[in-house]
Each structure stands twice: as C-alpha cells, then as structure tokens.
Amino acid sequence: MTLGVSGVLSRISELQDQLGLNPAPAAATSGTKFASALADATRTGSALSGTVGPNGDDVVAAAKKYLGTPYVFGSTDPAKGLDCSALVQRAYQDLGVELPRTSGQQARAGRPVASMAEAKPGDILAFNSPVDHVAIYLGDNRMIAAPKPGDQVKIQNVYEKPVAIRRVLDTVPAAAVQDMSALRPAGLRSSGGLSGVPYAELFEAAGARHGVSPKLLAAVAKVESGYNPQAVSKAGAQGLMQLMPGTARGLGVDDAFDPAQAVNGAAKLLSKHLREFKSVPLALAAYNAGGGAVHKYDGIPPFSETQAYVPKVQKALAALGG
Structure with missing residues (x-):
C-alpha cells in the first residue's frame, strides 16, 4: 500500500528517533513541509554515507x-x-x-x-x-x-x-554505525583521545551506541571505581560503573561485574539523564542520587556525596580533555 505524505513523514520521524538522530519535522500535509522533512532526512543520509563502517x-x-x-x-x-x-x-x-x-x-x-x-x-x-x-x-x-x-x-x-x-x-543502517572507525578492535585504530585509559574501547563503543561522550563515561568510571571492574561500594553498588543491582536489572545488565555490560548500561542511563535534564552536571547528579532527587530539589541535591561527586567527575572529564 502506498504511504501518503503524512505516512512518509511519520516513518522518517520514527527512523530518526530509532537511530538517535534529531527528530524529523512534525508531520504535515503541506508540500513545502514535506519537502523540507525529506530534504533533512536525505542530508542526514548523505552526511553518513562517507563514514567508515566495520567490515x-x-x-x-x-x-x-x-x-x-x-x-x-x-x-x-x-x-x-x-x-x-x-x-x-x-x-x-x-x-x-x-x-x-x-x-x-x-x-x-x-x-x-x-x-x-x-x-x-x-x-x-x-x-x-x-x-x-x-x-x-x-x-x-x-x-x-x-x-x-x-x-x-x-x-x-x-x-x-x-x-x-x-x-x-x-x-546495519549507516546511521546506526556512525564513525565506526572509532569502534574497531585495538590495534586497528586510535582510541580517539582515550589512549592509555582502561576499557577505552568499551567507552567508545557504548558512547557511540547511546550518544554519550566516551570521555564522560571514562570520567564516571574513574570516579566511581578507579577503573576496577570488581569494585563493590558500602551501599552495594557493583562493578566498573558502580550500578546498584536494581538499577542494573532495569538497564538489562545481567552482570554488573562484566565491564562491557556495565559500561553499556551506564551509557544507557546517562543518555536518559542527559535527554531528561539537558545538562551534564544535572545528569551526573541524577546518576549519583537518582533523577527523582534532582527533580525534587530542582538542581543538584543538597547531599554531601552528590555535591562532591559532580565536580569530581567534571574534573576527571577535564583531565581527559572533555
């Protein structure tokens, strides 16, 4: 069945949402708006056509x-x-x-x-x-x-x-493997500014997958665990990214001590917080204290741990050139 103009616009928006790209313009029956939406989608594809994907x-x-x-x-x-x-x-x-x-x-x-x-x-x-x-x-x-x-x-x-x-x-759609040269195995590529950082490949892969800066993920890991995948906090947070068991389950992480799963879960969580709060400090506060606390206090919660945590991560991020 042939899609109408609104159907095509809806499909463009759906695909861009799935791929984490900027949303397409709202569906409309206007020929001008349709042309604009289609042009945006075409430009997106063109911009990605030159990226080097894995083979x-x-x-x-x-x-x-x-x-x-x-x-x-x-x-x-x-x-x-x-x-x-x-x-x-x-x-x-x-x-x-x-x-x-x-x-x-x-x-x-x-x-x-x-x-x-x-x-x-x-x-x-x-x-x-x-x-x-x-x-x-x-x-x-x-x-x-x-x-x-x-x-x-x-x-x-x-x-x-x-x-x-x-x-x-x-x-795999080209947009789903943007800049895949940064995801190739060690020895086939540079580590994109994370040279010498433990688990650099995992930070880069998860960052690309969820739209989060790999350097931000590395900074969080540095502060959370000192890059120790076996770390356990007094509160029971586990692994490289210090995920609480309940949080880990909600993120689809079966084993928080598995670095690949932990980094992917943390990237997913940070991506959610960044979209929600549109601020790196607030996203970090939510990672530490929970999004509910950030909403409750309309900012970084007045908890001593969280008040210290956010600048620590920001300092680690700056040290990585982020």
Missing part, C-alpha cells in the same frame, strides 16, 4: 582477540570463558553491533547467504537442526569458534555444511 575483516580481528579463551557454557564474560554464541555476540558487540544472545537467534540475524561459495569473512555459520552451534567464517573454509566444554576459542576447518549462513553488517 568482515574487522569481525574476524575482533573474534581473534578471544583466541584461547576457555569454553564455558552460558558465560558471556571473557575473563571466565565464552560459549559459541557469546563469542559471536562479543565480536560484533566490540564493533558496536548488537546481536541476540543465543545461537538459534543468531542463525536468523542479518540476511541469508545462499552457500559457502558466497560466504565472506565475518559471516555467521550456524550448525545442526535445531541450531545449537555458531561460528564466524574466516575464509578459505576456516572458521573461529568456541567448540565445546573442555575446549577453547580456536580456528578450525568448516567440518560440515552449515544449515544457515548469515551476513549481518550490510543489514
């Missing part, structure tokens, strides 16, 4: 970082071990691309590739029916996988015909 070789490089990691069923923490789908998920996540968690779900991600003859490095190979194993294709009939308990992440021959081959990267 299959980047996926392979990201996956190879985990070579030798023990296979641990159900684990998504490389420090403890990874299972097959966690390896695939982490490799893509390191490039700022989110994939579902399980092998069966990953076997439906992206778009299908017809055969091994058409497979390219970075494609996901899925095995068995129902799917219970996935790997990342390297080319030349080789793949990288976390094979089974007692084994480790390693490079193997593609030992049998996959039941599915999926290509993810060319299904």
